Amino acid sequence: MVDDKLRTPGAVRDAERWTAHNYHPLPVVISSAEGAWLTDVDGRRYLDFLAGYSALNFGHRHPQLIAAAHAQLDRLTLTSRAFIHDQFADFCRELAELCGKDLVLPMNTGAEAVETGIKVARKWGYQVKGVPAGQANIVVAEGNFHGRTTTIVSFSTDEDARADFGPYTPGFTVVPYGDLAALTAAIDENTVAVLLEPIQGEQGVVVPPEGYLPGVRQVCTERDVLFIADEIQSGLGRTGATFACDHEGVVPDMYLLGKALGGGIVPVSAVAANADVLGVLKPGQHGSTFGGNPLACAVATEVVRLLATGEFQRRSAELGERLRAGLEGLVGKGLVEVRARGLWAGLDIDPALMSGREACERLAARGVLAKDTHGSTIRLAPPLVITEEEIDLAVTQLAEVLAA
Known part of the structure; x- marks a missing residue:
């Protein structure tokens, strides 16, 4: 070459x-x-x-993102969540408003956002829905890509991502993507969430059949199950809307965000949901040294402001x-x-x-x-x-x- x-x-x-x-x-x-x-x-x-x-x-x-990063580099880059810094509240508030949700939990990578979503859904299932201890299950789709941690590859159907990394984490049921009947049949009394990409990116930008996402939303509401939308690749303007779910007027219970949220400068991810969901977490139950750090928040706030213009x-x-x-x-x-x-x-x-x-x-x-x-x-x-x-x-x- x-x-x-x-x-x-x-x-x-x-x-x-x-x-x-x-x-x-x-x-x-x-x-x-x-x-x-x-x-x-x-x-x-x-x-x-x-x-x-x-x-x-x-x-x-x-330029707007680089300027925000430069300005913050001259002031403060990290405190840990042991303290509050002056960029934190603005970022969380503005992202929550963009998502139409009450609360935001900042992390670093997309996989961390997914892991956070899984933990929150399970805790919600035990504390709010009343699922017996240790019995929570989450329905996911074939062809999914949500990250590469041990738990996430446990429900991957890509053998390159999954093979030889066991033993695998239990608690997941895999159904064909786009098959609403199969998804509905997989939900039982211990199901706490359905976790989906509104468009499957790694699989080759697979768009689900029209009506699928509204159908998922409806069945999750009827069966008291959280709908978690992994918008890490599809969100934040990529598909011609703020979120891919917007194309069918669907609002999930939880957004998982990442990638573009860091503006290509720093790794930033976040979970956005209402207080009745994210509120199940209490101090000491989940966290991150770098999650929501000042530099990340300064850049990500500018990302949210760019998106707010449409x-x-x-x-x-x-x-x-x-x-x-x-x-x-x-x-x-x-x-x-x-x-x-x-x-x-x-x-x-x-x-x-x-x-x-x-x-x-x-x-x-x-x-x-x-x-x-x-x-x-x-x-x-x-x-x-x-x-x-x-x-x-x-x-x-x-x-x-x-x-x-």
Whole structure:
């Protein structure tokens, strides 16, 4: 891909030499970025069509977010939750208002938000619903991706994520995604929650059938079960709305948020729910040294303020239609299927042509960075600051890869 006189090959070799091989990155070594563009150590530029798995919804180094980080770095970065700092209340209040919920519990990573949601749901089940001790169960979906902790991979159906990490945590029932009848049948008197991605990201941007999410909402209400929406990838503007649930007018009992909440600067996650749910936690029962730290709160508050204007949701919806139209024009020309909502798309490439990995390598050679998943599927998730011209450029490059 590159001339041996350039810096990239050596940097790739060093990375492979000194790190555990839990990732298989493309042989691109990034040194700087701005907006929707990345520059490698050899000065070549790439259009970012992954956006850090939606962690960079507002692009690289968004000026408002960078300014907030710089200002906070000069004042205070960490206190732990042993004390209250002056950024904490504003962040929690503004995020709670964005979500339409009473309370927010800040953490760091998406997986921590999911683990928090699981713990809260179980405690709610025992203390509020009256489930017998140790009997709580949570219904989840096949093809899910909620993180990689031991508990979370216990209910994964992806063998790469799950195999050889047992013994597994009990208390989960897996049903087919999008099958409301199967989900309803799986709920029993000890079910405390249904945990779902409103759109499955890792699975290839799988959008559920119309009516599925409202159906889940209804059955959870009828059966006294919490509906937990993992909006870590799908939320905060990615799909053309603040939350993916908004497309069908669904309000879950609990939002799990992360990725874009940190503005691509610091890891920030959060759980948002009403007081009758999050209020079951008491001091000492859950926490995090870094969760809700001043730097994280300063940046995340600016993220919430960007979303409060509605600008990024509108951009995602409008530009997403352009992206979808361009991609659908390639169906039958190398693409088998396109699934998209907002600026988020999953593409199934004809496996007779190439794998998803091959497609991403060829796109990288043409200056567009994307990520494969599950064989011949690739995901596209450009920053919401992308332009029409940049979308057209990426679609053109994909068309040429498929034609070649």
